[in-house]
Structure formats: C-alpha cells, structure tokens
Amino acid sequence: xxxxxxxxxxxxxxxxxQQAKDENRAAFLPYFPIGYPDYDTSLDAIAAMxxxxxxxxxxxVPFSDPLADGPTVQAATQKSLENGTTVKTCLQAVHKxxxxxxxxxxxxxxYANPLVAYGSEQxxxxxxxAGADGLIVPDLPPEEAAYFADACARExxxxxxxxxxxxxDARIQLVAENARGFIYVVSLTGITGARDALPADxxxxxxxxxxxxxxxxxxxxxxxxxxxxxxxxxxxxxxIVGSAMVRAAKEGVDAVGKLAAELRNSLG
Amino acid sequence: xxxxxxxxxxxxxxxxxxxxxxxxxxxxxxxPALDELMAAYEEAVDDPAFVEELLHLQKTYTGRPTPVxxxxxxxxxxxxxxxxxxxxxxxxxxxxxxNNALGQALLAKRMGKQRVIAETGAGQHGVxxxxxxxxxxxxxxxxxGEVDIARQQPNVFRMRLLGAEVIPVSSGSQTLKDAxxxxxRDWVTNVRSTFYLLGSxxxxxxxxKMVRDFQSVIGHEARQQIQEEAGQLPDVxxxxxxxxxxxxxxxxxxxxxxxxxxIGVEAGGYGVDTDKHAARFGNLNISRPGILHGTRSYVxxxxxxxxxxxxxxxxxxxxxxxxxxxxYLRSLERAYYTSATDEETxxxxxxxxxxxxxxxxxxxxxxxxxxxxxxxTMPKDSVILVxxxxxxxxxxxxxxxxxxx
Ligand SMILES: Cc1ncc(COP(=O)(O)O)c(C=O)c1O
Numbered sequence: 302x303x304x305x306x307x308x309x310x311x312x313x314x315x316x317x318x319q320q321a322k323d324e325n326r327a328a329f330l331p332y333f334p335i336g337y338p339d340y341d342t343s344l345d346a347i348a349a350m351x352x353x354x355x356x357x358x359x360x361x362v363p364f365s366d367p368l369a370d371g372p373t374v375q376a377a378t379q380k381s382l383e384n385g386t387t388v389k390t391c392l393q394a395v396h397k398x399x400x401x402x403x404x405x406x407x408x409x410x411x412y413a414n415p416l417v418a419y420g421s422e423q424x425x426x427x428x429x430x431a432g433a434d435g436l437i438v439p440d441l442p443p444e445e446a447a448y449f450a451d452a453c454a455r456e457x458x459x460x461x462x463x464x465x466x467x468x469x470d471a472r473i474q475l476v477a478e479n480a481r482g483f484i485y486v487v488s489l490t491g492i493t494g495a496r497d498a499l500p501a502d503x504x505x506x507x508x509x510x511x512x513x514x515x516x517x518x519x520x521x522x523x524x525x526x527x528x529x530x531x532x533x534x535x536x537x538x539x540x541i542v543g544s545a546m547v548r549a550a551k552e553g554v555d556a557v558g559k560l561a562a563e564l565r566n567s568l569g
Numbered sequence: 570x571x572x573x574x575x576x577x578x579x580x581x582x583x584x585x586x587x588x589x590x591x592x593x594x595x596x597x598x599x600x601p602a603l604d605e606l607m608a609a610y611e612e613a614v615d616d617p618a619f620v621e622e623l624l625h626l627q628k629t630y631t632g633r634p635t636p637v638x639x640x641x642x643x644x645x646x647x648x649x650x651x652x653x654x655x656x657x658x659x660x661x662x663x664x665x666x667x668n669n670a671l672g673q674a675l676l677a678k679r680m681g682k683q684r685v686i687a688e689t690g691a692g693q694h695g696v697x698x699x700x701x702x703x704x705x706x707x708x709x710x711x712x713x714g715e716v717d718i719a720r721q722q723p724n725v726f727r728m729r730l731l732g733a734e735v736i737p738v739s740s741g742s743q744t745l746k747d748a749x750x751x752x753x754r755d756w757v758t759n760v761r762s763t764f765y766l767l768g769s770x771x772x773x774x775x776x777x778k779m780v781r782d783f784q785s786v787i788g789h790e791a792r793q794q795i796q797e798e799a800g801q802l803p804d805v806x807x808x809x810x811x812x813x814x815x816x817x818x819x820x821x822x823x824x825x826x827x828x829x830x831x832i833g834v835e836a837g838g839y840g841v842d843t844d845k846h847a848a849r850f851g852n853l854n855i856s857r858p859g860i861l862h863g864t865r866s867y868v869x870x871x872x873x874x875x876x877x878x879x880x881x882x883x884x885x886x887x888x889x890x891x892x893x894x895x896x897y898l899r900s901l902e903r904a905y906y907t908s909a910t911d912e913e914t915x916x917x918x919x920x921x922x923x924x925x926x927x928x929x930x931x932x933x934x935x936x937x938x939x940x941x942x943x944x945x946t947m948p949k950d951s952v953i954l955v956x957x958x959x960x961x962x963x964x965x966x967x968x969x970x971x972x973x974x
Contacts (some may be wrong), residue, residue: 348953364874364875365741365876366741366746366747366750366861366862366876367598367861367876368596368750368753368754368757369754369757371754371891375740379740388873388874389873407632412860413594414858414860414861414868414870414874414876415873415874415875416874417660417859417860417874418857418859418870418872418873418874419873419874439597440594440595440596440860440863441594442593442594442595442597442600444584444593445592445594454857462597463596463597463598464597465596465597465598466598467598467599467600467601467602467760468597468600468601472597472600472601476597479577487596487597487598490598490757490758490759490760490761491598491757492754492757492758493810552711
C-alpha cells in the first residue's frame with residue numbers, strides 16, 4: 302500500500318486505537334530518532350519494528366538542546382545531528398518509509414525551535430505530504446501552539462499535547478479540549494529514559510485524567526520491559542517506548558526488531 | 570526605600586509576552602509549578618513583611634545602596650562625556666546577581682521549598698545562590714558547564730565553601746546554555762520539592778519579569794543617585810547583556826525617560842562577522858526569533874533551527890539567546906544594542922583598572938568598552954551612566970592567559 306491509498310492523519314490514528322481496543326490491548330507506538338546510529342540504519346530499524354506489527358511510530362527529529370530527554374535519547378540525537386540529519390532529511394525519511402510500504406501512523410516528534418525555524422505551517426504541510434500523520438512537541442503547551450494547531454486542523458493532522466502527574470483539573474481540561482489524536486501522558490515527573498519500575502501512583506494519575514476526558518491516553522517515559530507493556534493493557538489506550546528502543550539499536554537492527562516483537566507479543 | 574518591585578510596566582501581558590517575545594514553551598510537567606510560582610510571587614510583593622525583609626537584607630547584608638562613582642580620570646582620558654559607574658561590583662559577592670538570588674531564595678523559603686537549584690555561567694549567579702541559600706538555610710545545587718568550571722575556578726571553590734554542590738555539565742558546549750538544560754531537567758524531575766532559582770531575565774514566564782523586578786533596584790537607586798552626583802539624568806545608560814538581567818535592572822527605571830538612551834552591549838567575541846561571538850542582535854544572518862529555554866526571543870541558530878555554540882571571553886555573556894524583554898525594547902527602538910569584541914573588552918578591563926583602581930568583571934568590561942568608544946564623541950557636559958555589574962577577581966586567570974598568550 303502507498304501513502305495515497307492508506308487512511309491518513311487523525312483517522313488513521315483513531316483506527317489503531319479502535320483496533321487495539323477490539324483486541325483488548327493497548328496500542329504500541331515506539332519512538333525512534335532518524336539518523337541514529339546512521340540514517341539508513343534508522344530507517345531499517347523502523348522497518349523492522351513495522352514488520353513485527355507495532356501500531357504506530359513517533360519519528361524523532363533531532364534537536365541540539367532536548368531538555369525533556371534523558372541521556373540515552375540525548376546521546377542518540379546528538380549523534381544524529383553529527384551525522385548531518387536535518388528536519389528536511391527527517392521528512393524525506395518518512396517518505397522513504399512509506400515507499401517501502403510501511404502503513405502505520407507516524408507522528409513527527411521534535412522541539413519547537415527546529416519546527417518554527419522550518420516554518421510551522423510549512424512543516425505541517427510538508428510532513429503531511431511526506432506521509433506523516435501528526436506532531437508531538439514536548440515544549441509546546443496548548444497555549445503556545447496556535448500556529449501549529451491551525452495548520453494541523455486544516456490538514457487533518459494530529460497534534461498531541463502532554464499531561465503529567467502534576468497536572469491539575471484545569472490543565473487536564475485545557476489539554477483535553479485542544480488535543481487532536483491522543484494525549485501523551487507522562488508517567489512520572491522527569492525526563493525520558495528507561496526505568497526498572499514504573500511509579501506506584503500511576504493508576505491514580507491515569508484515573509484522574511480519565512475522569513475528565515474520553516480522548517485516547519498514551520503513556521510514555523520509563524516503559525521498557527514486557528512486564529511494563531503488559532500492565533498497559535488495562536491502564537491506557539496506548540504506550541510509547543523510546544530509550545529502550547534506542548538502547549537496543551546499539552546492538553543492531555535485529556535487536557530493535559526483537560525487542561519490538563517481545564513488547565508487542567506481551568500484549569496478547 | 571520604596572517598594573521597587575512594583576514599578577509599573579505595561580509588559581509582560583498575562584501570558585508572559587513582551588510584544589512578540591516571551592511566553593512559556595516548557596514541558597507540561599512544570600507548567601503547574603510556573604503557575605504556582607507566579608501566584609506566590611504576586612502574593613509576596615504585595616506582602617509588606619516580605620518586601621521589608623528583602624529591603625532589610627539588601628541594606629544590612631548586601632550593602633545596598635551601592636554607590637554611583639564619578640570616573641574622573643577615565644572621563645579626562647576619554648575627553649568627552651562625564652562617566653559615572655553604578656557600583657554593583659561592591660554588592661556582597663561581587664556582582665548584581667545577589668539582588669535576584671536573595672529575592673528568589675526568600676520566595677523559595679516562603680513557598681516551603683527546601684531544595685534550590687541554579688545554573689551558572691561565570692559562577693556569579695551560582696555564588697549568589699549559594700550565598701543566599703547559606704543565609705536562609707536552604708540546600709543549594711548549582712549546574713555549571715565543564716568549560717566554565719575550568720575558566721572560573723575561584724567561583725567554583727567559593728560555591729563549595731558556601732556549602733553548595735556544584736554539578737559539572739558535560740553535554741553540548743559545556744557552558745551556560747547546557748547548564749540551563751540540566752537545571753531544567755532537574756526541575757522537571759524534582760518539581761514538587763524544588764525551587765529553580767534562575768539567574769537571568771530569561772526562561773519561561775514569570776522568570777523574565779520576576780528577575781527584572783528584583784534587579785530593578787539597580788536603576789531605582791541609580792536614577793536618584795545620578796541626579797544627586799551629576800545634577801541631571803544621564804544622556805545614556807550602558808550595560809552589558811548576557812541573558813539581560815543587569816541591563817534590564819538598570820534600564821527599567823529609565824524606560825519612561827524618553828531622553829535617556831539605553832544601550833546594551835553584547836559579547837562580540839572574535840567579531841560579529843565570525844561565528845565566534847554571542848551577539849544575538851549583532852548578526853541577523855545567524856540569529857533569528859526562535860525558542861530556547863522556554864521563551865521566544867532572538868536565538869543564534871543554524872538554518873535548520875539547531876542552537877549554535879557561542880563564544881565570549883566572558884562566561885557570563887556566552888549564551889545564544891537573550892531575555893525576551895530586550896528583544897521587545899529593541900523592536901520598539903527604545904533600547905539599542907551593540908557589541909564589544911574580546912580584544913576591546915580586555916583593553917577596557919585594563920583601562921578601568923589603571924585609571925580608576927577598579928578591576929571590573931569581564932562581562933562588565935564589555936559595557937566599559939562601549940563607554941570608551943562613545944564618550945569621546947559626546948559633549949563634555951553630557952553624562953554616561955554605566956552599570957559596573959561585577960568585579961573582576963574571578964577573571965584574573967583568564968586575563969593573565971589572554972594577555973600573555
Ligand atoms: C558580573 C556579571 N555581569 C553580567 C553578567 C551577565 O548576565 P546578565 O546579562 O543577566 O546581567 C554576569 C553573568 O554571569 C556577571 O557575572
């Protein structure tokens with residue numbers, strides 16, 4: 302299937318949550334940065350994960366000062382920049398992945414500055430043209446997102462906002478009103494990085510948010526093992542695994558595919 | 570002294586914007602903390618007990634008001650405008666940074682946050698934070714880039730002596746920008762227990778406003794003092810601009826005096842036409858409005874939106890962005906910005922030392938360098954007020970190396 306014949310954007314994202322729900326499981330959306338350990342290998346890693354049936358992707362666009370990221374992603378995106386990765390080559394990567402027949406939704410994940418430097422509206426248009434379905438920008442809360450929000454609404458693209466254990470009802474409501482596609486729930490106060498244990502108050506955090514919105518909730522930060530993944534089925538609509546995938550990539554594309562398969566299979 | 574924290578200003582608006590600049594571009598996790606900080610700050614400045622405690626410490630601990638000194642021999646040497654120095658170098662800990670650190674530390678205490686984190690470039694803000702923390706019994710952790718640790722050794726020792734933990738930052742350019750990244754990561758992680766004591770007029774709202782207000786004591790005093798000493802308002806106010814706190818602290822009191830020119834001096838490094846400087850307004854080919862550390866302002870960046878590594882002989886000005894209110898004042902043409910190269914700065918450093926017996930910080934020497942260029946072109950009855958933001962003891966190693974090398 303090519304980009305032109307698959308469902309796209311918000312609709313494609315809604316479909317993966319529906320499908321996961323029908324199968325009584327959470328959707329699995331791994332993160333992977335373009336350009337790490339090098340450009341071609343990053344595409345192969347994403348293809349390997351697509352192969353084992355992950356539900357969608359967070360496609361990392363590197364930024365020099367990733368202040369929501371821990372050491373693993375920092376080092377990987379730094380390497381990617383040293384390899385010459387740009388916003389443009391990341392969009393080309395999405396196009397290439399679509400040409401390779403990958404149909405899962407892809408959300409571009411970066412920080413505000415590189416996207417604003419590219420041109421917020423132009424980025425949304427070009428990302429759509431390349432075959433992406435949405436945007437995730439951790440330093441862009443809803444009240445600062447007007448330019449992106451207008452463009453995403455016009456183009457039918459998802460625009461994901463975050464909630465955290467610190468979010469009060471007013472923030473939950475604001476994010477719920479503005480989120481397009483899903484809400485990214487940060488599991489803990491902190492930065493990205495694989496952790497051995499998830500926080501004890503996680504179900505409370507989720508229940509708090511669930512009380513106020515029906516929008517799909519996707520949990521991220523710290524999730525790294527099949528045990529964690531299994532917990533997600535009863536907790537949220539989907540989850541993101543980033544640092545653990547990046548760490549696996551040190552051992553090669555096969556290790557990435559293997560970890561993705563393990564996580565996917567643990568969901569049942 | 571009057572409550573200078575409440576000198577009126579039309580900016581920022583309630584979203585933290587100064588015209589097109591400012592805002593809060595931060596991870597959602599810390600937005601509630603920024604809301605809490607804003608509420609606590611507004612409550613504090615309306616509480617006479619808080620204001621009184623701050624003013625009392627300024628007077629009996631920091632040594633305020635700092636004097637305004639007529640630089641007689643420098644004035645004669647330059648042969649033009651009369652040059653007056655606002656002596657922030659005489660404030661306790663040797664720089665203006667203490668004005669803000671004390672204010673924020675008092676606020677931290679009021680909010681019941683025992684753990685305080687800070688970033689530092691030159692080490693002056695780190696020392697000021699460590700000092701305020703020692704005074705008020707708070708735990709202080711200071712992030713500092715490895716490059717800056719190497720070039721500001723005396724301040725690293727001072728922070729440790731004061732009981733603070735100095736945490737070396739080895740990511741990126743290992744300077745102020747990276748120290749702020751790490752401090753923000755710490756804050757996101759420990760947000761419930763921790764107060765982020767940010768050291769310049771940058772970062773997400775309300776920091777640029779809060780830091781400006783705490784630093785506005787500089788101009789509040791100086792506006793009075795210069796009229797007593799010179800018998801008039803200055804024709805020109807000059808200050809160096811890193812993040813922009815000493816400059817905005819001086820400018821704030823003069824912003825409605827339309828006849829007073831406000832001049833900010835950025836770090837020109839090897840020259841603004843090279844790629845080794847930190848003049849955010851000096852070369853608009855490589856500096857554009859963008860987003861760094863939670864605020865929208867001018868940012869030195871590649872075409873692809875990656876933040877550039879900057880260079881300055883002074884660690885305190887070595888930063889790729891600038892406080893949003895400076896971008897706003899520039900857009901209004903209310904303030905003007907220029908730069909001084911490393912070489913001009915070293916000359917100014919020596920000239921002030923030899924003619925006035927005052928060894929300025931390398932940061933402040935940038936402002937003095939602009940005085941050296943500008944004073945001779947002005948009439949003898951005109952007045953320049955320059956903010957001597959800090960003293961130069963911390964820079965002796967750097968200067969010795971630069972002069973010998
Ligand atoms: C003495 C002195 N002046 C100026 C600065 C620059 O900071 P700002 O622009 O916030 O005043 C520093 C920063 O470390 C400093 O130590």
